[in-house]
Amino acid sequence: MTRVLNGYCGYLWASKFCGAFCTQQEELELPYELKKYQRNPDGSAPPELVAVSPLGKSPLITDGEVTLAESGAIIDYIIATYGNGRAVAKQSGYVDNLYFSHYAEGSLMPVLVLKFIFTVVPKKSPFFIRPFLGFVFGQLDKQLVQPQIVKHLRMIESHLEKSESIWFAGGEEPTAADYQMAFPLEAVMSEIPDFVVNSPHIKKYVETVQSRQVAVLLVVSKQTDS
Template sequence: MSAKPVIVHHLENSRSQRILWLLASDSPNIEELEVPYEVKKYKRAAQRRAPQELLDVHPLGKSPVITDGDITVAESGAIVEYLIHKYGKDKIEVPEAGWLDNVYFTHYPEGSVQPVLVRRLLFKLIPGNVPALIRPLIRAVFSKVDKKLTLPELKLHGKFIESHLAKTKGWFAGGPNPTSADYMMAFTLEIMIDRAPEALAKISRNM
């Protein structure tokens, strides 16, 4: 256990919520993890960008990023795996039968779902950034492309996720506690429900 607390550099409304859930006192695994940590909050700059101060922490200036003594770790999946490996090894149990699901659903949200969600957000933001005269036309074009390309893709992801959860009937790896897959997927599900609730019809209905 490090003497100094882990610093979570938390940009508002960002993927660093994954790290906060993993470390938070209401996390089902806290008893085991017990990592002292502090949260350093950052506000978004113009165009939802991270502020300069985050570039001082890591060269890519993205959130989340953590510092643990001399070690700086960026990329939410890497941070979740680092914290579990360093502080939760042998404690956050992954059932043998769910080992591959855990690996898969730890990497799938950033590798496959978030890029589509970011695309949807960009399509929404682009019209607001063009001259007012052509804005209605650009809005109509991007809305059409979104409906044709992005939404069907998100619906496919939604069906895939819901059918997996119907099999495990709980956490993504099928065990009694959340694992790295859940810490990664929860934020992505939240964003999906916010940006494309129709893609997660069953989950949205049960909320």
């Protein structure tokens, strides 16, 4: 009997985990089932998700007796267990793959989350303090967050420009670094596109990632319809 990987994601992680998980499984030709759970209005996990993960966190996967959370750990586990040599960086790209697979959530995502918080909190606040919070958070964003985002994107653009291929580790196919970096760069392109106006290599990277995801979605759609 073929083992089926089960992927679980809540609404906050749906676009990230579903995209990376489905793309990875299809490219590695692994059978899988994706389960989405809508969180409660207060943001807490529904009972079905808590039954799988006591912390109610997502994304996570189950693989036989293994239950594993954290997207980076999930990606590494799948590559190590089922990759059969695929999605592994060549020796010359080992350090780049190692760095960017950790950098994505360790350095880049926290800055983007701050950008999100400083943008959303004033809009969600009571109307009588909204102008004040909008001004304060706007100044914090302008002085603290935006310069950091620019610095990060310059570094990423420079790396992709020097890469031997479209991928972060410079190989012929994506590695863990790409499955991790795809989401934050897609978020930048869709939410704050002005930051990448002069970043042709980032744009090309995201376009390549999205074209592969579209192909995966077509495969999933055909499987669902059959």
